[in-house]
Amino acid sequence: MEAKLARLMHEQRRREVTMRGKGALAHVLPYGLFAADPDTAAFIAYITARAYMRSVFTNGRQRQVYDGVAEALFQRLRARPEQTCWSAVAHVHPTSEVLVAVSDEDLTQLLVRWNGFPRQVADLLEDAWNRYPLERETMIVHRGDDSSTWNQAAQAWNTARAHWFAILSALGQEKILDRVCPGKVPRLMAADVAYWHRMSGGGLHPDTYIWAELPLAREVLRGEKECPRSLVDAVCARHGRDPVAGAWTAPRRRLRLSPSTGRPNLYTVLPLRTLSWPVPSGRQECSPATASARRRGSGCDRLPRGLGKSVAQNGSPSNDRRGDEEALRRSARL
Structure with missing residues (x-):
């Protein structure tokens, strides 16, 4: 019974991690905030539905959450800023344009919601790592790797990290990153997809090499190793990557607009x-x-x-x- 209880608690934590990794804080957004404005609700619902879409089998970039439909919905929020519930939008879309309209009190509450979450994710990453240590230099799946847990936790880590960086920047507290600047965590890639990348003239994502040289997430959070912004800057420079443009030491400045298919799956939105x-x-x-x-x-x-x-x-x-x-x-x- 104790083993079953431990497994149940593990799966409950994994479910929470998966939901935050895909939909950020949408699942804990109070209904009153969500329903306060129809345009706000439509944007949040569409963005969340897009975030929950499954990844595609491809040798190129994955489709991005923010597409032409999302941009059109966001234009409606821009047109009526006084009626838009920006604090609700910040739960799922923490861009600088959104966060500047959110009060410091609400920003602080969002920061508190994210502060304890990375430690839970780091524990899941450690569990997956301890079952079978990964090949950090390539991040290609091998027999025995718990790729499902790792990829879910990696997505959750990167989502939490992006929100944390964005809120710190909006509060004017980016100096914290001078001392603690945890890196991104890449997903594991299937061997056939990696081979497809190589055969089509591609290769490993440059971020993989940076991740391989930085301390692990759990090591940074536990204070076992230091990971200041200066270290991340140096590793990025060694691999020819801009740490700011690549969102390694600062929140992402610009969203990459994904081309709309023209047939959005609105059945999950409206x-x-x-x-x-x-x-x-x-x-x-x-x-x-x-x-x-x-x-x-x-x-x-x-x-x-x-x-x-x-x-x-x-x-x-x-x-x-x-x-x-x-x-x-x-x-x-x-």
Whole structure:
């Protein structure tokens, strides 16, 4: 029972770490702040939904949370700054433009929320490290590595670090980083993805080499090793990286705008009652309540009669060319 209890507590901590790593403080944002302004709520909901999207299998950059839709929603906040709840936005989007509109009291409360969290993350990182020490120079997964725990904790560490740096800067307390400036933690990369990077002319991310030379997160937090800003500056210079532009010694100054796909998954953002499905001109508008009728072959989105019959009978469209062409022509006229 004690072993089961310890495992349960471990998984509860891991869940909290995962949620903060993806959505920052969205899950602890009081509803009153969230719902105080509709535009604020829409921006926070969209940003949080984007942050929870799964990573993609690629040899390039991962898609970024902040895209064209997020920028459009943020423009609405800029247009009505007096009605925007900036302290709520700061829970998930701590840019300098947002934090300058937040009171020092609210900033201090946010800083307190983040202060104790990195130690929890460092404990998870240590657990994963102790099970099977990682290859710091490459950060490529090997047999026995607890990559799931490590990657979840690494994302949480980097999120907490980014918020902590941003709030310190907004409070004018960046001098703290002169003494304690913990580095970023990279994720483990699958061997096939690393090979794909090499074959396409890429290689290890430059931040991997910097991380390999800096003290581990737990060593810095426990005071076992020092990691001042001067050390991070020196390591970045050795590897040709700008420590400020790379957010190693300062909060990230500019957001990289991710191109919008044009089809945002708003089902995870907005209540269904606020949605109406886009339909071609001349067709009846289909509400969410009737959209499910598509599955039953009825309602405003039902299949054309001829094509629907062939699908229902055979499980696939009919091979009869004339029948299919007639069904498609009928569909075009709707």
